Amino acid sequence: MSKNILATQSLSFELAPGGALRGELRVPGDKSISHRAVMLAALAEGTTEIDGFLEGADSLATLAAFRAMGVAAEGPSAGRLRVHGVGLHGLREPAQALDLGNSGTSMRLLCGLLAGQRFATTLIGDISLSRRPMSRVIEPLRQMGAHIEATPEGRAPLGLLPVEHLHGIDYALPIASAQVKSSLLLAGLYAQGETCVTEPAPTRDHTERMLGAFGYPLRRAGNRVCLSGGGRLLATPLSIPADLSSAAFFLVGASIAPGSDLTLTQVGMNPTRLGVVTILRQMGADIAIERPRELGGEPVADLRVRAAPLHGIAIPEEQVPLAIDEFPALFIAAACADGETRLSGATELRVKESDRIQVMADGLASLGVEAEPRPDGMRIRGLGAAGLLGGGEVEAHGDHRIAMAFAISALRAAAPIRIADCANVETSFPDFAGLAAGVGLPITELRELERSA
Ligand code: S3P
Numbered sequence: 001m002s003k004n005i006l007a008t009q010s011l012s013f014e015l016a017p018g019g020a021l022r023g024e025l026r027v028p029g030d031k032s033i034s035h036r037a038v039m040l041a042a043l044a045e046g047t048t049e050i051d052g053f054l055e056g057a058d059s060l061a062t063l064a065a066f067r068a069m070g071v072a073a074e075g076p077s078a079g080r081l082r083v084h085g086v087g088l089h090g091l092r093e094p095a096q097a098l099d100l101g102n103s104g105t106s107m108r109l110l111c112g113l114l115a116g117q118r119f120a121t122t123l124i125g126d127i128s129l130s131r132r133p134m135s136r137v138i139e140p141l142r143q144m145g146a147h148i149e150a151t152p153e154g155r156a157p158l159g160l161l162p163v164e165h166l167h168g169i170d171y172a173l174p175i176a177s178a179q180v181k182s183s184l185l186l187a188g189l190y191a192q193g194e195t196c197v198t199e200p201a202p203t204r205d206h207t208e209r210m211l212g213a214f215g216y217p218l219r220r221a222g223n224r225v226c227l228s229g230g231g232r233l234l235a236t237p238l239s240i241p242a243d244l245s246s247a248a249f250f251l252v253g254a255s256i257a258p259g260s261d262l263t264l265t266q267v268g269m270n271p272t273r274l275g276v277v278t279i280l281r282q283m284g285a286d287i288a289i290e291r292p293r294e295l296g297g298e299p300v301a302d303l304r305v306r307a308a309p310l311h312g313i314a315i316p317e318e319q320v321p322l323a324i325d326e327f328p329a330l331f332i333a334a335a336c337a338d339g340e341t342r343l344s345g346a347t348e349l350r351v352k353e354s355d356r357i358q359v360m361a362d363g364l365a366s367l368g369v370e371a372e373p374r375p376d377g378m379r380i381r382g383l384g385a386a387g388l389l390g391g392g393e394v395e396a397h398g399d400h401r402i403a404m405a406f407a408i409s410a411l412r413a414a415a416p417i418r419i420a421d422c423a424n425v426e427t428s429f430p431d432f433a434g435l436a437a438g439v440g441l442p443i444t445e446l447r448e449l450e451r452s453a
Pocket of ligand 1: 031032033105176177178179180182204324325348
């Protein structure tokens with residue numbers, strides 16, 4: 001019997017303690033918008049020019065999936081990507097399973113977009129993605145007439161079987177999820193009749209905005225959005241703002257590191273994403289919103305952030321969906337704040353790229369911070385304005401946002417911090433270490449070859 005030996009590179013970050021963030025920085029393009037840009041451009045009639053595209057592994061996985069379905073594209077290079085749309089019915093059956101790597105957004109949105117095709121597809125992902133819940137999209141898509149196979153636990157690999165047509169449904173989302181909403185709207189493009197989605201709380205609305213930019217009629221009223229199948233998408237140039245979720249690490253880093261004065265430029269300021277700014281300001285952060293303007297149908301601004309003493313708060317539950325990806329960074333802010341920070345109503349954090357409640361609580365504890373994980377949130381006792389985190393080793397568990405959150409925590413540490421399993425930072429923030437070093441956070445990257453049988 002022969003054994004397959006796999007060699008993968010593991011990446012650790014090592015950070016010296018202290019320092020300050022200063023200067024100006026444009027973080028890479030928005031991940032959510034980059035995925036949607038490729039998807040709608042591929043289904044449009046005509047050629048779409050995109051700039052500001054995120055060249056991270058997640059959005060590149062989406063692009064590779066469409067190339068495998070016969071969509072021609074040039075780039076990306078320096079954030080520029082040109083996609084030659086094939087029209088709503090122009091995709092071709094891929095020769096192999098579509099490998100979506102670590103990307104939950106790719107898998108859930110493609111599940112909807114491909115559920116109504118006349119060919120079969122299989123969607124696969126890495127270990128983390130294969131553990132994440134997919135029933136939240138499979139169940140409503142089956143109600144629309146889709147034939148989807150999954151593991152008994154409702155996880156990937158997902159087999160999408162050909163269908164003649166889907167039919168629209170009126171669906172009330174049981175959880176506030178932009179991925180589920182978007183998946184159903186994309187399926188709705190292929191459905192007979194009207195597809196309506198009502199969400200329990202506002203979630204990011206990039207799909208709705210971008211469908212509008214491609215000329216697709218949709219009706220929005222309050223927390224409900226509806227569209228009818230059978231329309232057309234027409235190519236349109238797209239400019240993608242810098243990702244507020246990537247900027248968040250620097251908003252926190254500059255807030256907690258004395259002497260910091262940092263400007264993050266052209267950051268996406270979609271109101272459905274602004275929770276991190278609202279929460280940090282409630283904690284006492286000094287964030288100025290400068291030059292608010294529009295870019296590609298999305299609001300953007302420059303954010304100037306200066307160090308400020310933070311205090312603990314009870315995070316308002318209605319802010320949770322608006323800051324859902326920013327809690328790893330916000331937990332670091334809480335660890336450096338004066339007093340206790342409490343988070344509840346955030347069970348979703350347990351099913352992200354890692355269990356972000358447990359993994360952050362474990363990492364904070366190794367750095368000497370009192371953090372009590374709860375089923376739906378966390379309590380963190382902050383170290384106060386003069387307090388420093390201890391140094392030590394933490395595990396990122398392959399979760400990009402955990403790795404970056406602990407990287408910025410070193411700005412307020414008393415000793416070096418080493419973070420293991422950081423390679424997935426590449427999924428959302430290519431060259432994080434290079435850009436961080438440019439504004440005052442030097443990161444030593446340690447690569448080792450790992451072998452597994
Ligand atoms: C995303 C929605 C959110 C978010 C994810 C990106 C999107 O997921 O956590 O990083 O692009 O629609 P949920 O919809 O599962 O909350």
